[in-house]
Amino acid sequence: MAVASILFSPPLSKNSPNRILQKSQALRISSDYSQFEVRKVSYRPPGTQHNLLNEVSLSLPEKSFGLIFGRSGSGKTTLLQLLSGLSEPTSGSIYVQSYSNDGNPNQHPQLLSPERVGIVFQFPERFFLADTVLEEVTFGWPRQKADLLLRQQLALKLQYAINSVGLNTISLDEDPHTLSGGFKRRLALAIQLVQTPDLLLLDEPLAGLDWKARADVVKLLKHLKKDLTILVVSHDLKELSSLVDFSWRMEMGGILKEEPLPV
Numbered sequence: 001m002a003v004a005s006i007l008f009s010p011p012l013s014k015n016s017p018n019r020i021l022q023k024s025q026a027l028r029i030s031s032d033y034s035q036f037e038v039r040k041v042s043y044r045p046p047g048t049q050h051n052l053l054n055e056v057s058l059s060l061p062e063k064s065f066g067l068i069f070g071r072s073g074s075g076k077t078t079l080l081q082l083l084s085g086l087s088e089p090t091s092g093s094i095y096v097q098s099y100s101n102d103g104n105p106n107q108h109p110q111l112l113s114p115e116r117v118g119i120v121f122q123f124p125e126r127f128f129l130a131d132t133v134l135e136e137v138t139f140g141w142p143r144q145k146a147d148l149l150l151r152q153q154l155a156l157k158l159q160y161a162i163n164s165v166g167l168n169t170i171s172l173d174e175d176p177h178t179l180s181g182g183f184k185r186r187l188a189l190a191i192q193l194v195q196t197p198d199l200l201l202l203d204e205p206l207a208g209l210d211w212k213a214r215a216d217v218v219k220l221l222k223h224l225k226k227d228l229t230i231l232v233v234s235h236d237l238k239e240l241s242s243l244v245d246f247s248w249r250m251e252m253g254g255i256l257k258e259e260p261l262p263v
């Protein structure tokens with residue numbers, strides 16, 4: 001099923017939503033460059049006595065690829081949950097800071113809002129609910145009553161997501177559960193990209209895939225890296241090393257240290 005047949009793809013004109021989308025994206029980053037910044041974040045789950053994260057700090061410039069590695073149970077997933085807004089830091093802050101080219105902040109830091117963040121959990125295919133790829137990507141979207149402008153904007157977002165992950169080579173009528181492992185991961189990424197996030201968080205993106213699908217996902221991440229800021233938690237350091245701009249080790253007790261990959 002074609003994207004356009006569901007949501008109507010408009011011709012491009014001066015006032016087309018494509019231009020509106022580009023304009024709003026350009027407005028979001030008005031500075032010379034910006035960084036996602038985590039400052040002295042600690043986290044203790046409500047009702048417990050133990051900090052899972054202890055004064056974690058990191059900076060990730062826009063359009064760069066960061067990787068967090070470390071032993072199981074050290075707190076890596078917990079940090080992604082805080083960055084995505086699923087839980088709130090007990091202390092510290094997570095924000096976006098913009099800078100001029102001379103390296104000085106050029107406005108007040110903005111708190112990172114969850115709408116700007118996409119997160120793909122480990123084994124995302126386990127959470128697929130819909131009967132078709134299209135329904136899975138557009139889950140929760142208005143079908144009939146949305147006004148024309150909204151439908152046009154949604155159609156463009158859908159097209160962007162589908163094309164970005166290479167799902168345009170298959171029918172959107174396919175059952176998500178029958179896709180290959182690599183295509184299931186593409187679909188999981190499309191579900192996030194349709195929200196046009198600025199920061200994409202991936203928890204163990206290669207886990208459970210065969211060698212071919214793993215190579216496929218690495219290639220896809222290389223492509224996505226051109227337009228997105230990506231932060232990955234993974235044990236697959238060798239396979240991801242060619243993508244990595246910044247890396248950190250999470251030590252037991254939730255202590256984060258910037259460190260080169262040990263590969």
Ligand SMILES: Nc1ncnc2c1ncn2[C@@H]1O[C@H](COP(=O)(O)OP(=O)(O)OP(=O)(O)O)[C@@H](O)[C@H]1O
Binds near residue numbers: 070075
């Ligand atoms: N809500 C919670 N309450 C108490 N302890 C928790 C809670 N959530 C996670 N934990 C514990 O926090 C620790 C860190 O978990 P987390 O999943 O962040 O580790 P991880 O580094 O991502 O591990 P893995 O590599 O195995 O995915 C674990 O010991 C986990 O059992």
